[in-house]
Amino acid sequence: MFTSNIQFLDRAMADLADLISWRFDCYFANRNESWYSNTWQKPDLEENYLTQFTIQHSLTQVEYFLLLIALMPHVQGDFFDQVIQSKLEKPGDFPQLGGIRGTHFRGFLPTGETALFILGGEEKEKRLKIQQLFDSDHFFSQNQILWLEKVSEGEPRMSGKIILAEDYIDLLTTGKISPPRFSMDFPAKRLITGLDWDDLVLNVNTLKQLLELENWINYNEELMNNLGMKKRFKPGFRVLFYGPPGTGKTLTATLLGKKTGKEVYRVDLSMVVSKFIGETEKNLSKLFAKAENKDWILFFDEADALFGKRTNIRDAHDKHANQEVAYLLQRVEEYDGLVILASNLKSNIDDAFLRRFQSIIFFPQPKAGERLRLWKQSFPEKLQPDSSVDLNFLAKKYDLSGANIVNIVQFACLRTLADKKKSINQEVLMEGIGYEFAKEGKIN
Numbered sequence: 001m002f003t004s005n006i007q008f009l010d011r012a013m014a015d016l017a018d019l020i021s022w023r024f025d026c027y028f029a030n031r032n033e034s035w036y037s038n039t040w041q042k043p044d045l046e047e048n049y050l051t052q053f054t055i056q057h058s059l060t061q062v063e064y065f066l067l068l069i070a071l072m073p074h075v076q077g078d079f080f081d082q083v084i085q086s087k088l089e090k091p092g093d094f095p096q097l098g099g100i101r102g103t104h105f106r107g108f109l110p111t112g113e114t115a116l117f118i119l120g121g122e123e124k125e126k127r128l129k130i131q132q133l134f135d136s137d138h139f140f141s142q143n144q145i146l147w148l149e150k151v152s153e154g155e156p157r158m159s160g161k162i163i164l165a166e167d168y169i170d171l172l173t174t175g176k177i178s179p180p181r182f183s184m185d186f187p188a189k190r191l192i193t194g195l196d197w198d199d200l201v202l203n204v205n206t207l208k209q210l211l212e213l214e215n216w217i218n219y220n221e222e223l224m225n226n227l228g229m230k231k232r233f234k235p236g237f238r239v240l241f242y243g244p245p246g247t248g249k250t251l252t253a254t255l256l257g258k259k260t261g262k263e264v265y266r267v268d269l270s271m272v273v274s275k276f277i278g279e280t281e282k283n284l285s286k287l288f289a290k291a292e293n294k295d296w297i298l299f300f301d302e303a304d305a306l307f308g309k310r311t312n313i314r315d316a317h318d319k320h321a322n323q324e325v326a327y328l329l330q331r332v333e334e335y336d337g338l339v340i341l342a343s344n345l346k347s348n349i350d351d352a353f354l355r356r357f358q359s360i361i362f363f364p365q366p367k368a369g370e371r372l373r374l375w376k377q378s379f380p381e382k383l384q385p386d387s388s389v390d391l392n393f394l395a396k397k398y399d400l401s402g403a404n405i406v407n408i409v410q411f412a413c414l415r416t417l418a419d420k421k422k423s424i425n426q427e428v429l430m431e432g433i434g435y436e437f438a439k440e441g442k443i444n
Contacts, residue, residue, distance in 0.1 A: 080108035112158030187271035243363030246403025
C-alpha cells in the first residue's frame with residue numbers, strides 16, 4: 001500500500017500542477033473561469049492514505065486541494081518553484097500568489113494568499129469562501145489539522161504561512177502517526193507495561209469505581225453522538241486517583257489504556273511548571289494542542305505541583321500562579337479525552353478542580369490478603385522462594401505497598417543471583433524489608 005500511495009501522490013501532484021498552471025493562464029489571459037466543474041476529478045477509490053482521509057472526512061474538492069497545497073512542500077521541496085517558474089517569463093516575485101521562504105527551508109512555502117489565488121482566482125465571493133476554510137470553527141482547525149501561522153499585528157491574516165500538523169504529514173504520506181517525541185513542546189512520555197489487568201491487585205471498591213472509567217471510554221462516543229447528549233454534557237472525563245505512594249495509581253492508568261486500546265501519556269510537571277510568569281500557560285497550551293482529538297489518556301502524576309490549592313494574593317507571582325490554575329482548569333474541562341490526576345492526598349487538590357471531577361477514586365494501602373497476592377505474583381517463575389519463606393507471615397506482619405514489595409523482591413533476586421543460589425530464602429527477604437523501611441524512615 002505504501003508503494004501505491006507514492007504513485008497516487010505523484011498523480012495528485014500532477015493534478016495540482018495542472019490546476020496552478022491553468023490558474024496562471026486564466027490570470028494572464030484575463031479569463032474569469034471556474035475550475036470546480038472542469039478540473040476536479042474525485043480521487044481514485046484505490047488504496048492510498050490521502051483518498052482514505054478524503055472519503056473518511058467527506059472533504060469537498062476545495063478542501064482536498066487545500067490539503068494538497070499544504071502537503072506539497074513536505075513531499076517535494078521544489079514543487080511550487082518548478083510550477084511557478086514554468087509560467088513566469090522571468091524569475092521574480094508574483095505578489096498575487098503570496099508565499100514565503102522559510103528560515104531553514106529555502107523553497108516556496110504557501111500562505112493563505114496562495115490558496116486564495118489557486119482556488120479562488122479573482123472572484124471575491126469564492127475567495128471569501130476559501131478564507132472560511134481557515135476559520136476556528138472549521139473541521140481543519142478544530143482537529144488541529146491545518147491552520148494559518150499568526151502574522152504581525154496589522155498584516156492581513158491570509159499572508160500567514162499554511163501550517164500542516166506533523167501528525168497529518170505522517171498520516172497522509174506513511175499511513176500512520178508517529179509517536180510524539182518527549183520535548184519542551186510535548187513534555188509527556190508514553191506509559192507502557194508488560195503486565196495485564198489480571199496482574200493488578202487493588203481493593204474491591206477501587207476496582208468497582210474503575211469500571212466507571214472503562215464504561216466512559218467504551219460508550220462515551222455512543223452517548224454523545226448516537227444519543228445526542230453532546231449539547232448537554234461537557235467533553236472528556238476527569239478523575240482523581242489519590243492514596244499513599246506505591247499503591248498502583250500509575251500502573252492502573254497504564255493498564256486502563258492497555259485494556260481499552262488507548263495511548264497513555266504521563267505529563268512531566270517539572271517541565272510544564274515554570275518560574276517565569278506566563279510560561280506555564282504556554283507549556284500547557286502546547287501540550288493540550290498536541291493531545292487534542294488524539295483520544296489519549298493524559299496522566300498527571302504528583303498533580304499537587306500544578307493542581308494544588310490556590311494561594312492568597314500577596315504579589316504578582318501569586319496572582320499569576322492563580323491564573324495558571326484557572327487556565328489549567330479551563331483546558332482540562334475542554335479536553336475531549338480522559339484526564340487522570342494522581343496525588344497522595346485528596347486534601348492537596350484545589351476544591352475548584354474537585355468539583356469538576358466526575359470520579360474520585362481512593363487507592364488505599366493494601367490489606368493482608370492483597371499483600372499476599374502481591375507477594376505471590378512478584379517472584380520470577382525461574383527464581384522462587386524456598387521452604388523457609390512464609391509469605392502469609394510477611395503479608396500479615398508488614399504493612400507494605402505494592403511498590404515496596406516489588407522493590408524487596410528485586411533486591412532479593414539480585415542478592416540470590418549474586419550468591420549463586422537457586423531459590424530465595426526468608427533471610428534475604430527480611431533484609432530487603434529492612435532496607436525498604438529504612439529508606440522510608442520507618443521502624444521495622
